[in-house]
Amino acid sequence: MAAEAPAVKLIGGYGSPYVHRIEMALRLKGVTYELILEDLRNKSELLFKHNPVHKLVPVLLHGDRTVCESLVILEYIDEAFDGPPLLPADPYERSEARFWAQFIDQKFARPFWFSFWTGDDVDKRAFLKEAKENLTLLEAQLKGRSFFGGDTIGFLDITACALAHWLGVTEEVTGVTLVNKEELPAFCKWADGYISDETVKQCLPVRDELVAYFSARKEMYMARARATLHK
């Protein structure tokens, strides 16, 4: 009868929010997949073969196709598989989702990195202010809804996953507080809603384990932050 659907494999690494994005997308679409966990300090031939350009996870293998870069993979999953759509149908709403996804990937890294991982000798106020402003801008996109996608988790929610979970973990590991419920009530409600979701819980790294993971790497991240700050 119907030919067997081509196998889906995801090359990932522990603790990566980018990998979580892909696991969420596959689960929301009801796609069965095999997760191949890389040791990111000792990358495999498989990873180099399938992502020679960036050598990063996640990488999606779908039959004989390879797709790299998490946002590219998300759109591929939405288009290649049946199941509930991840992106809205309306072109304008899609453009808004893409705009904010790009914003998340481009505007949070730097101020967050320098807010959290620089030492007490650094004046973090400007970085914290920028990070908070960016969160406020993003929070406004919720527009009174539970999720960016509306009633259910969608493309922008999974793109923002690091803000829902990894951000809190980083605050705990570093002792630097960025978010509070009074200043960002809708954002906090969204984050709680995201990490409580049943599908999310199936592929979200356990908080205590993530805390331990980042704590073990704290010195390394702080050294890196110190080095890049002075560039």
Added chain:
Amino acid sequence: MAGSNDLKLLGMWASPFVLRVKLALSLKGLSYEYVEEDLRTKSELLLKSNPVHKKVPVLIHNGKPVCESSVILQYIDEAFAGTGPSLLPVDPYERAMARFWAAYIDDKMMAAWNQASKAKTEEEKAEAMKQSFATVETLEGALRDCGKGKPFFGGEDVGYVDVVLGGLLGWIRANDELQGVKPFDPERTPLLAAWAERFWSLEAVEPQMPDVSKLVEFGKMLQARQAAAGEGN
């Protein structure tokens, strides 16, 4: 028809990102009102339409703004799916490849070029140029492997990646004179060099392309301004 497809593009003549949008609109055969912005005194409309980044290009369609060039290109392709050729292919995997290489051009290639232009010492410059060239070589490989001997990244016809890269061609030619660098050297990256000539001379493209001598003048002015700012420190 008035009102149903009211398109306005806020831009700046030298911006490669604005050029991408102009190229896409031209290729789709869409008419629009163009508004030249003075980026040192940005208009109320620009600030209201792009409050997050305050940058051009902004495409305003029936009063609703779309920002960020790659987002705008995909919007144009989807909102005007029935008009003119499609920028992105139909097949999801080919679409993923196109999005991947477009992201590479912005995130890796342009980042390397920006680093090269900021380099201060001869040593820094040499290293940055090496990194820069590596990204161009990777792109040459993409055209060779994905293009499979076809004239464009999009295949027989121009597509999304061609427009994303094409927007940069004005500055690529200007930098040849400004920095003595030929990013698409016909000897080292012959496919890209040939692609550049072919793309520039397309009927829907050529009239949109900026005057390279004006870009060179503008580039020299920017360099002088940068140098003066440096001396002030």
